[in-house]
Amino acid sequence: MARLRKGDEVEVLSGKERSKRGTVMRVLPKEGRVIVEGVNVAKKHQRQTKARVQGGIIDKDMPIRVDSVALVCPKDGAVRVGFTYKTEGERRSKVRICRTCGREL
Ligand SMILES: [Zn+2]
Known part of the structure; x- marks a missing residue:
């Protein structure tokens, strides 16, 4: 049984985002990482495509180590x-x- 699952509220324990809270969006068991909404956000440049009319910069939540939350x-x-x-x-x-x-819990 996994310690964390999708929808859990977690708090960041280490790093520059310490004490920040967010909801688990995805669990990546093989990598030992989770994606937490609003935590470890990277600015991604996105190219304009037919499906995506607007190109530009989007925020993307990057995986963080499961033992840091x-x-x-x-x-x-x-x-x-x-x-x-x-x-x-x-x-x-x-x-x-x-x-x-x-x-x-
Ligand atoms: Zn308690």
Whole structure:
């Protein structure tokens, strides 16, 4: 089970964008990176095409290392993630929890 998934709110832990928060747009497990909305934005020059009438500069969110971000717990902020098992009737599923307060994330 992945520590992070699409839609998670994360906080940047290191680098010049430290403490910045954003939503995970994509997880790239093979590269060990995630793309976070509004974090590590690069200005890309885009050529004009038939499909894209307007050329020019666009903002592109570049992948960052998964270990440089932390999941945000609504109560504690940036936290370490743990895992536990939850039993609902017959079903037993693995869930992520906040290592600080224990709530399911
Ligand atoms: Zn918590």
